[in-house]
Amino acid sequence: ARNRHVLDCFTHTGAFALNAAKGGAASVTAVDISQEAVDMTKKNAEANNLDIDVVKADVFDYLVKLDQEHNHDFDYIILDPPAFTKSGKTVHEAFRGYKEINYRAMKILPRGGYLATCSCSHFMGEELFVKMVKEAARDAGVTLRQIEFRQQAPDHPILMTVPETYYLKFFLFQIV
Template sequence: MYDTLVTLKKGAGRTLKAGGMWVYDNEIESIAGDFENGDIVTVHDFDGFFLGIGFINTRSKLTVRLLSRKKGTVIDDAFLEKRVQNAWDYRKQTVDTGCCRLIFGEADWLPGLVVDKFSDCLVVESLALGIDRLKPAILDALCRVLKKDGIEIRGIYERSDAKVRLQEGMERYKGFISEPFDTKVEIEENGVKYIVDVEDGQKTGFFLDQKYNRAAVQRLCKGKKVLDCFTHTGSFALNAGIAGADSVLGVDASQTGVLQAEENARLNHLEDRVKFQCADVFELLPQLEEKGEKFDVVILDPPAFTKSRNSIKNAVKGYREINLRGMKLVEDGGFLVTCSCSHFMEPELFAKTIREAAHGAHKRLRQVEFRTQCCDHPILWAADESYYLKFYIFQVCEEL
């Protein structure tokens, strides 16, 4: 069906054959046939064995991203609608769909595409040339699928402004796909209301991946003094407040984020107990320790300290430092909530870093629970890049 043929080198494609969806540039022996970047191609092993079909971009190290492993598949509107329907059916069975991630790239077999639903608005991030060409048909299908369940989408906004698009030979872009609408969208999650800025907020406007991790924190916070570091727009702080914390301090280096967090606190009538401060967490934690401050619950939800393998050493230092400082601020018997959203900070390395921080802080940890990203960000086995969020709750005790 697709005449351009990509043939792998002998012994190459181990990740692909194990269930992954990517063909790297250094795995390709030859490309036969005329094509333009973004076209659909057929992938064969060195001996002619069919491996799948996907879209090609020779400007990217991820030269081919698979769409199907079935011979004879046609990538048409019916194919895309089935993919979208499957993604929606999965969300309906597993997650609160008032606000959720509808499409999670490779984990929904639509590589390079993210679609988040905030109430009746969609936010789209397209990171690959091939999927960018298919994007209009996918979004049309998504609106049809949602409409069948009585959900009318008011508007669609695109946040394809990540630098990775440049590696695909595409320009960074953000703007309306639909008719313009108010980009300050109100959502509710775990009983907490938020104003999501889909136009100027980080990434697509709100970090949906921590949805049920935020709920897990609620049961620890009633009647407690809570510190929420890297609060962004206040999500963990507000979950602590809604659960009945006596006082909450949320800290973030972004003044814009702090202002949004304060607006969210007022929206939930929590402004008397949930306060926010614009500060560098790495500078503030030692200052709080020097003042003798203690908290019943300390939450550490930093941005990814590393986005490549080359910077892991510095990332480890950063995670070790904030966890050590955080543990020192926890009352004996209190709780530390700590996480990493970097795919390259592998689970074993993150656990080792926390252990080292505990040793340095002279604290003993009892693990309450370990969690990952919310189920609307499913982890596709054999696609390691889909697993990125590590989330721990520990009880912190003085050394015996």
């Protein structure tokens, strides 16, 4: 994130925002709908002597507003939402939610910008998540270059006989 203008969506405790600021980001804005999350992020930034703008807002509305205003101030957007689905019955709705935030982020990002996008839902499997990203990119009219793919850390093991243990998907893309 060095020298980048970072937008951390669904910041929760501010972990991505704090790391971006510590890593030399030119600016960091953290957004969450929860007042508790906003307060926690501010507290964590102060405790670490880091300058982060923290905004209480619905991320969906915030991204729509940035898109409608043609605001391209951010060149690194992080999407780390809570699980949009916790059952197989709501995967279709979750797909639409993930696609909406990714589509908006892709439209906001300039060429050369970075998108970190995650899902922590077992039910939003890797293949389905990749399909969603491809559709969002197509609809946004952008081409993505995959920089990195990660899964959960070893302290959250993936057991081949227990599919629910594979839940975290993390991609880093660049708009090309």
